[in-house]
Amino acid sequence: MLYLDNSATTKPYKDVLSTYMKVTEDYFANPSSIHKLGSKAEALLVQSRKQVAGLLNVSDEEIIFTSGGTEGNNLAIKGAAFAYKHKGNHLITSVIEHPSVLEAFKQLEAIHGFQVTYLEVDENGRVSVDELKEAIQENTILVSVMHVHNEIGMIQPIEQIGKMIKQYSNAIFHVDYVQGVTKVPLNFYGAGIDLCTISGHKFHSLNGTGALFVRKGIQLVPLFSGGAQELQLRSGTESLAGIVSMTKALRMSMEKANRQIEYLFATHKKLRSELTKIDGVKVNTPEEFYAPHIMNFSVPALKSEVLIHYFGENNIFVSTTSACSSRNKKVSQALLSMNKSEDIAKSAIRISLSLDHNEAIIDPFVTTLTKGIEKLTKVMR
DSSP states (O other), rough: EOBBBBOOOOOOHHHHHHHHHHHHHHHHTTTTTTHHHHHHHHHHHHHHHHHHHHTTTTGGGEEESSHHHHHHHHHHHHHHHHTTTGGGGGGETTTOOOOHHHHHHHHHHHHHOOOEEOOOOTTTEEEEEOHHHOOTTEEEEEEEEBOOOTOOOOOOOOHHHHHHHHHOOOEEEEEOOOTTTTTTTOOTTTTTTTTTEEEEETTTTTOEEEEEOOOTTOOOOOOOOOOSSSHSSSSSOOHHHHHHHHHHHHHHHHHHHHHHHHHHHHHHHHHHHHHHSSSTTTTOOOSSSBTEEEHHHHTTSHOOOOOOOOHHHTTTTTTTSSSSTGGTTTTOHHHHHHHOHHHHHHHHEEEOOTTTOOGGGGHHHHHHHHHHHHHHHHHHH
16 A cells, blocks of 8 residues: 555554553543643643643744644634734735645634735745735734645745744735645744644644644633633543654654655655656656655646556545645646646646655555556547
């Protein structure tokens, strides 16, 4: 099996699964309980918060544990919008954000009366810092821009955006870091980030785990009412086993990245080179400002679903758009926003690697792709 859909989800490390089982068995008590077992669970929760904060180079009190990227993005965006509504009602994001970001903005716009500016992108999928600067108004209270795009793999100019926002406005800056964490380093403080989302199942933890960085002094209105857990920002009994196992996965993935990220870049470069040699293949991931684990290409003569099923028959697993959008069978809005043709957008395929991958994956993938194009185009005729 060749699993190349790691941007949708990664396979949990065995040590992470072992940690999850150990904590489930030995630290099952509620961290809010005041008895001895509860205190032990709470101590483990505090330790995990400290470790995650250390790995991300932030303070302990700035980490809120969540169920993943969707909750983190919603808490950041809606929580900030509601908290700062007394200062203004104008929000800014881009047209190519993840659905959990775009739908949150659309809901704020349609139901709660906020005004939203959706920034267009250039042919490489990047936001213009100058256009963002022009879009900022006196009543702008929130800007949200993704770090690494989940379909195309381009990296947004987060550092420049953050510094510009801090220089010219008082807007809160949120970054969806779900695809970038452990692969593309990001200095939260240096980039002027106020809110930042990560999701555990993107770096070999389990589904249902994640964290939100909330810079000290930033206010959020909680989405959940209840017991005021997670520094009073996220009510609900914490999934201690999930949190501890995610902490371990984050540490393991960062250590692995330090050793292997250069091999991942080399694999990306070689894969691009081989794809460009195949007739009928168009590479969509830009040649600069890209993450090493995502490669997007199209075969305009074939619909993406047809190729994906062919790959699956050969035990190779890839995807089209993000997993959150793939089942609605819509074309890639990100590619259309990059001025790609509808044929390109309809036929897009995403390869997403893990830190364990190297150039050994290229030959079997390219061979299968070449044979598939030849076979399927004949059938189409």
